[in-house]
Amino acid sequence: MPILEASGVTKYFGGLAAVSNVDLSVERGEVYGLIGPNGAGKTTLFNLIAASLVPKPGIIKFNGINITGKKPYQVCRLGLGMTFQTVKIFANMSVLENVLLGSFFGSPKYVPLSEARKRSEELLEFVGLSEAAPTPAKDLTLSSQKRLEVARAMAGNPELLLLDEVMAGLTQTEVSEAMRLVNRIREQGITIVMIEHVMKAIMNLCDRILVLHHGEKIAEGTPEQVAKNEQVIAVYLGE
Amino acid sequence: MIETILNVVVDGLLIGGIYALIAVGLSLQYGVAKVLNIAHGEFIMLGGFITWTSYKVFGINPLLSVAICGPLIFVLGFVLHLALFKRIRMTSETEGAFEGNSMLACFGLMFIIQNVAILIWGAGIKGYSYLGFPVSFGGGAVFPANRLTTLAVAVIICIVFYLFLSRSHMGKGIRAAAQDPDTAQLVGVDINRVLALCFGFGALMAGLAGTLVSMCYKVEPTMGLEYTIIAIIVVVLGGMGSILGSFLGGILLGLIGSLVSHIEPGLTLASFYLIFMILLLVKPTGIFGK
Amino acid sequence: MILKSKRLFYLLCLLLFLLIMLLSPLYTSDYFLILVSNILMYIVLTVSWTIFSGPTGYISLAPAAFFGIGIYTSAIMGSQFSLPVILATGAAAAFCCALLVGMVTLRLQGIYFTIFTFGLVELLGEVVQWWEVNVTGTTGRIVPGTEYTTVYYTMLGIAVVLMLTAYIIKHSRYGLALQSIGEYEEAAGHTGVNVTALKIVSFAVSALFMGACGVIMATRWTYIDPSIAFNPLFSFLPVLMAIFGGVAHLFGPVIGAVIFSYLEEFLTTQFPYYYMLIFGVILVIAIVYLPTGLTGLIRKLGGRLRRRHANT
Numbered sequence: 125m126p127i128l129e130a131s132g133v134t135k136y137f138g139g140l141a142a143v144s145n146v147d148l149s150v151e152r153g154e155v156y157g158l159i160g161p162n163g164a165g166k167t168t169l170f171n172l173i174a175a176s177l178v179p180k181p182g183i184i185k186f187n188g189i190n191i192t193g194k195k196p197y198q199v200c201r202l203g204l205g206m207t208f209q210t211v212k213i214f215a216n217m218s219v220l221e222n223v224l225l226g227s228f229f230g231s232p233k234y235v236p237l238s239e240a241r242k243r244s245e246e247l248l249e250f251v252g253l254s255e256a257a258p259t260p261a262k263d264l265t266l267s268s269q270k271r272l273e274v275a276r277a278m279a280g281n282p283e284l285l286l287l288d289e290v291m292a293g294l295t296q297t298e299v300s301e302a303m304r305l306v307n308r309i310r311e312q313g314i315t316i317v318m319i320e321h322v323m324k325a326i327m328n329l330c331d332r333i334l335v336l337h338h339g340e341k342i343a344e345g346t347p348e349q350v351a352k353n354e355q356v357i358a359v360y361l362g363e
Numbered sequence: 364m365i366e367t368i369l370n371v372v373v374d375g376l377l378i379g380g381i382y383a384l385i386a387v388g389l390s391l392q393y394g395v396a397k398v399l400n401i402a403h404g405e406f407i408m409l410g411g412f413i414t415w416t417s418y419k420v421f422g423i424n425p426l427l428s429v430a431i432c433g434p435l436i437f438v439l440g441f442v443l444h445l446a447l448f449k450r451i452r453m454t455s456e457t458e459g460a461f462e463g464n465s466m467l468a469c470f471g472l473m474f475i476i477q478n479v480a481i482l483i484w485g486a487g488i489k490g491y492s493y494l495g496f497p498v499s500f501g502g503g504a505v506f507p508a509n510r511l512t513t514l515a516v517a518v519i520i521c522i523v524f525y526l527f528l529s530r531s532h533m534g535k536g537i538r539a540a541a542q543d544p545d546t547a548q549l550v551g552v553d554i555n556r557v558l559a560l561c562f563g564f565g566a567l568m569a570g571l572a573g574t575l576v577s578m579c580y581k582v583e584p585t586m587g588l589e590y591t592i593i594a595i596i597v598v599v600l601g602g603m604g605s606i607l608g609s610f611l612g613g614i615l616l617g618l619i620g621s622l623v624s625h626i627e628p629g630l631t632l633a634s635f636y637l638i639f640m641i642l643l644l645v646k647p648t649g650i651f652g653k
Numbered sequence: 654m655i656l657k658s659k660r661l662f663y664l665l666c667l668l669l670f671l672l673i674m675l676l677s678p679l680y681t682s683d684y685f686l687i688l689v690s691n692i693l694m695y696i697v698l699t700v701s702w703t704i705f706s707g708p709t710g711y712i713s714l715a716p717a718a719f720f721g722i723g724i725y726t727s728a729i730m731g732s733q734f735s736l737p738v739i740l741a742t743g744a745a746a747a748f749c750c751a752l753l754v755g756m757v758t759l760r761l762q763g764i765y766f767t768i769f770t771f772g773l774v775e776l777l778g779e780v781v782q783w784w785e786v787n788v789t790g791t792t793g794r795i796v797p798g799t800e801y802t803t804v805y806y807t808m809l810g811i812a813v814v815l816m817l818t819a820y821i822i823k824h825s826r827y828g829l830a831l832q833s834i835g836e837y838e839e840a841a842g843h844t845g846v847n848v849t850a851l852k853i854v855s856f857a858v859s860a861l862f863m864g865a866c867g868v869i870m871a872t873r874w875t876y877i878d879p880s881i882a883f884n885p886l887f888s889f890l891p892v893l894m895a896i897f898g899g900v901a902h903l904f905g906p907v908i909g910a911v912i913f914s915y916l917e918e919f920l921t922t923q924f925p926y927y928y929m930l931i932f933g934v935i936l937v938i939a940i941v942y943l944p945t946g947l948t949g950l951i952r953k954l955g956g957r958l959r960r961r962h963a964n965t
Contacts, residue, residue, distance in 0.1 A: 197842050208843075212837045214833045214836035217836060226845065228826040229826070229846045280844070280845050450941055451940065459710070463710070466712075467893075468937050470892075471935075471937035478933065482930075592772075629786060630779070636779065643758075
């Protein structure tokens, strides 16, 4: 059974279809890329999966459970973590508190303080932010804030992680670091769906890629297949 | 029957004109300067008292005192924005924080203006009679001339202002700032000046409304809050920040109020709140909003 | 280790202070008890306002509504019931009303929520006024009075329970979650926080204390009418006091409430005409120059001093 399944997912804003009739199916343990030109509907699709938006029509299943129409916190507690295109950290809370919140509320069972603290500290260690634990999150650099978002999203022990442009705006070395981080997350058995514009990262990390254009799925396959797809080439070169 | 309907409708239109004027002022302050001015009614009260003083003490015709009242209160609003809201805008982290903080500062202003007015004019009720003679309509409906005059003046002021916004250079700057302050700044609009101007114009319209109110009703230092609340209701009714919506909303609320007070006078204000709260829940963008 | 003994020291200080408060009716005048009861009332209103509005940033102007519900519960149940029963009923009524209001309004964003809550106070006032005039045929009601000491002890009890509740909430996971709502509501939801439920419940908990506070104050005032019970000042003052004191710490609102309620007492007796004027001036100054409140200012100064210390 695929971990994430979407069928016929559509979302209109006003009269415009931001996402139109998209089917996708992500297998457990894979890294699945989502690419497309600006305005292709990638982030809208993420918001639909994470239940910020409700598809109309369309059905999204997570672990075989229909999550269409559920609230974001419910989807999160089912095991779906996400990061945001523009970082949305809790700026005036400490770095540790940001992750603690995820440890407390991100999973369906009650987590005692000692366990949540231990989990959060491990995660900060994992993303390399241990030293920054007591500082207010707003004082971090952009790349650190993005890693903090990843740690927060992982705090609820998710099975699936949605990463929305975690590498945008980073320097070359930071991108390599982020790529290593994605690989390490995958080694923990977490499935990843990622939106990315950094092609090097997409091509190296992803098992399969879906290409969106004007809200529609125009191609899906391994990085090699997608790179050879004529329609994809036309879209990317034409724009 | 027809007489009653005519009475209710004309009565609603007469008060609706003043509501519209007040609401257009508030809409300008909130829509562009993002200040939800809880002290709006205080400027109306000031306008009323200035008119009363100039009529009673200096014998100036209330209609002419528009020329005194307007500039005075405009300057007051303009300076207040530069001295207060500009600073709050710079120290607030987000736009939401600015809206909250500036609204609270307005509560402070409300207390200040109200009590300064009590110190100057005393806490009592003041009034004068002007154009009090009746004008009769067909069908037996009779209305005092002063109320008819206020409706005409209110509509004229709104139209003049609408033309100013849509035609003049300054008006275009204001509209640009309302839509996108950052870009407006890039193309050379002095944003702080425009915001202060808007706040000043909003205050000006409240002041003029005060002049008109004083021609028909008594004025007292604590009269402001009721008008503020009506203005807020109308602005929500017409869609936050929409000048035309505020104008139509004002007329509409006048009609509703006139109808309810014909049936059960004690529940007029309560009906306003009820409409307002239902509207906030069902369509917070307003009847005429997008 | 040092932290622990410091905490113990604070706790002892608090207990000692509480003991003094408990014993004070024995050696002070009625005037003093009334004054302190009044200060306690503002502390209760302000701190309970801070429970919800402090961390989330949703500025509620509803305190007067819940306070007024308590007052009218007291007036209606009057002499037929004992005080604890009336207290419980008033608190429960305010709690339920807040639950209801919260369910319909808390999806409103920022300023709309504020206006709505303000409208609620005025609506309740108008409707009760109309009801009293047209149905019961009165304007005001007489509330059976109680002893000054009873009022004092009840208010003290409410304040202590409230402070404990506020402290527990603030230092629990729910306090953290409330703060995350204020920082980034959307992200809080995606991190697993049931945003809607948490907002509604904390809003209702804060209303509970306001209701209880209204019940006991009505027995001290003995005469009430809609314009006293639903006076919007009881919405404005708690907000002003909390912001003046600073909402980042629990003692900020307390300091704000103590200073302002004493100031009110002082100004109304000394300068009755300038009282609201001075209030307004302080409010404007507090917002323009003290956006983080008095406690924020003290912390900033403290930090500066400490740094200077470290440098030398």
